Amino acid sequence: MEPNKTFSWQRTASVARKETLHIIRDPATLFFAFFIPVMELFMLGFAINTNVRNIPTVVLDQLNNQDSERLLRRFETSDDFRIVRQVYSEKDLNQAIVAGKAKVGIWIKPEHSRRLETGATTQVLVLVDGSESTTAGEALNVANALALSESLSRVLKDQPLPVEVRPRILFNPDTRSANFFIPGLMVVMSQMMAIMLSANAIVREKENGTLEQLFMTPVRSAELILGKLAPYLVLTLAEFCTILFFMNTVFQVPINGNVFTLLALTLPFIFAFLGMGLYISTQVSTREAAGQMAMGTMMPSIFLSGYVFPIDSMPTFFWYLAQIFPTTWLIDAARGVILRGAGWAELWMHALVLWTMGVAIIVLSMLKFRKRLG
Amino acid sequence: MFSPKPAGESSSLRSGGRVKRELRMPLPSPTNGHTIDARGITIRFGTFTAVHQVDLTVSPGEVFGLLGPNGSGKTTLIRGLCGLIPFAEGSATVLGRDVTGEAERVRSQIGYMSQKFSLYEDLTAQENMDFYAGIYGLSPSRTRARKEELINLTGLGPYLHRRGGRLSGGWKQRLALVCALLHSPRLIFLDEPTAGIDPVARRDLWNLLFRLSAEGITLVVTTHYMDEAERCARVGYIYLSNMLAVGTPHELKQLPGVTPPGTHWLEIAGADSAAMLERLRDRPEVLQATVFGQSVHALTYADFSAEDLGLSGAQVHATEPSLEDVFVTLSRSQANDNGN
DSSP, rough: OOOOOOOOHHHHHHHHHHHHHHHHOOOOHHHIIIHHHHHHHHHHHHHOOOOOOOOEEEEESHHHHHSHHHHHHHEEEHHTTEEEEEEEEHHHHHHHHHHTTTTTEEOOTTTHHHHHHHOOOOOOOOOOOOOSSHHHHHHHHHHHHHHHHHHHHHTTTTSOOOOOOOOOOOOOOTTHHHHHHHHHHHHHHHHHHHHHHHHHHHHHHHTHHHHHHHHHHHHHHHHHHHHHHHHHHHHHHHHHHHHHHHHHHHHHOOOSHHHHHHHHHHHHHHHHHHHHHHHHHHOOSSHHHHHHHHHHHHHHHEEEEEEOOOOGGOOHHHHHHTTOOOHHHHHHHHHHHHHHHOOHHHHHHHHHHHHHHHHHHHHHHHHHHHHHHH | OOOOOOOTOGGGGGGGTTTGGGOOOOOOTTTTTSSSSEEEEEEETTTTTEEEEEEEEEOOOOOOEEEEESSSSSHHHHHTTTSSSSOOOEEEEEEEEEEEHHHHHHHHHHHEEOSOOOTTTTTTTHHHHHHHHHHHTOOOOHHHHHHHHHHHHHHHHHTTSSSSGGHHHHHHHHHHHHHHHOOOOSEEEESSTTTTOOOOHHHHHHHHHHHHHHHOOEEEESOOHHHHHHHHSEEEEEEETTEEEEOOHHHHHHHHSSSTTTTTEEESSSSSSHHHHHHHHOOTEEEEEOOOOOOOOEEEEEEEEOTTTTTOOEEEOOOOOHHHHHHHHHHHHHHHHHHH
16 A cells, blocks of 8 residues: 555545534534624624713803803713713712712803803813713813803804814714624634634644654644635624624624625635644643743734724834734724625735735645644 | 455455555565564664664564563654654664654554553543544545454443543554554554553453454554563564663563572462562572562572571472563663663
8 A cells, every 4th residue: 555645635535524523513513603603793883882871971161041051951862971960060060070979070150141141251161081082082072062062152143163173984974883893803803713613623633642643644644734724714704794784784884895805815814824833833842831821912903903992093113013913904994894894805915915815824834833743 | 556456355446447545555564574673773862872783673563562661662662663752873673664764654554552551531532542643644434444443352342432532541552553453553652551450450451462463563562561471473672772771572581680699589478478489699600589479489599498598388499580570670680781
């Protein structure tokens, strides 16, 4: 019997078949692959809303006439503020904010109307709890805008405003947070799965000694690696599609571009992280250590890729650093396809970069694996 | 392209004038006829020498026992002979092929059963076999035929659909043996195949191994069990990376190093072996004494009678050293040499 000196698809298929059996028989893997991403999706999709609305507000109205009513109504009808309580002293006003019952306090002083009549500037004190910078910033901006708007309408009486800005939000008109986060979540989840499953798969064989037995057989390292990783490629793609499906149906995020374009870009991304998992498996010998190393790569990916924090507002160094992560590229591409309806014309660069990264990482990791065989 | 037809195969198996690849007879052994021919094998890991200048020849059909303490280089030597670890010095041919140049070829023609059960616990016995058949490139028909043969040989029939992890020790080893034999290797390495297995299963496994040997398959077995060593045709002892002795059990027992000139081995059987041991050790003429169940083996310069020892009812007679005596003596003298 002569061994095949060239690459053998039969051997690769045997390894892939075996790996598939392992996956089916291990409920933990399937749980990790499907339940956790879907759960994260639901949590993120329903719970998180970065638009600031309904800020609890307390009011100290020492005037209580038509003028103060008019001002307070402006505050109330803007979605941003929600008046929860009326207080009757300065001490109570401060107390309410310190106790956390309100994040904003509005104080209309008794001389408010008198000053308006004499043409002097009247000051309305707006106390803002600065602990949450997003909320505080928003509250401040809206309060200023309301005051300006009120001032202008008093000055112009019934005349129209000279300059008006017409904002029109493209692609996500309701600025729904779900639309922003979920595509990013899909990418990050797939990354985590690809890297953890592939590292786990190989280290598990190291741990229980079956890898040594495999080395004694004619199977080549390329066949072994491709055979082992192929089922996880399929699994990760399936998980990606599952999240995509839920995103579209449950969370009503429309997919404005072509799904297949997105999948075509996701493929090299998954290769890259399967390769990273492979690399990790050459460095460690227990599954715990593999898990830790995998988590270590996840953190910078989450913070630097534009998943949560916009990269444009990062210092230059970190912006360049972000370009090294495949995550950054795919998140942008995913948002592009889903939200902006982008196609190949806009995303060819992403495809190029992702394929280069994917192939490079897999090849390098394979070489590392071969060397380790000794 | 005409190869001799294996006996019993009908001509309908030919396809277009060529006999199917997997039914051809295995390639003939090299001119000197050895299955394994290794000279001066040295294997190093950095500054550590795991195997030092080891010579080894194994003949076809032989059951060769490889013994030695843990960590002395047995497994490393086997891995080297399989072409997994490069030799720092020396060379070896296995089944006629040079290990260094044709490692892949060598590995496709030998079988290996590792120390720990290293088949897949969550796959059934059948699935494990199918996997290895696929890895060794067996066609479906060949796989079917071999599986049937080997299942009959090992009796694994009732356990085919049981998961590897649920098999007991003896059956796990049988499954591992089947997987190592699927591709009809002429040589298999077994690394402590009977570790942790009950005596009945051990005996059964060895009966299997001897049947394989009778069919002409060469076996290299590492073991710690002396009774198994005694059953091997030839035995080699590796101690701290050196092969201290190679030969038949009988030859080893006759080694001069084991029985220094002027000494002989005595077996003293009687009631209290522990007490006997104490008395013997007190004697200056006694070089070594070990308890062997109800009796004591002693290496002495002088002859004793039971009365000399002050033990009535004891029987003293000359005996051959056991293999254990051989190895202990060899190890001790090597250790002394290393110390000096």
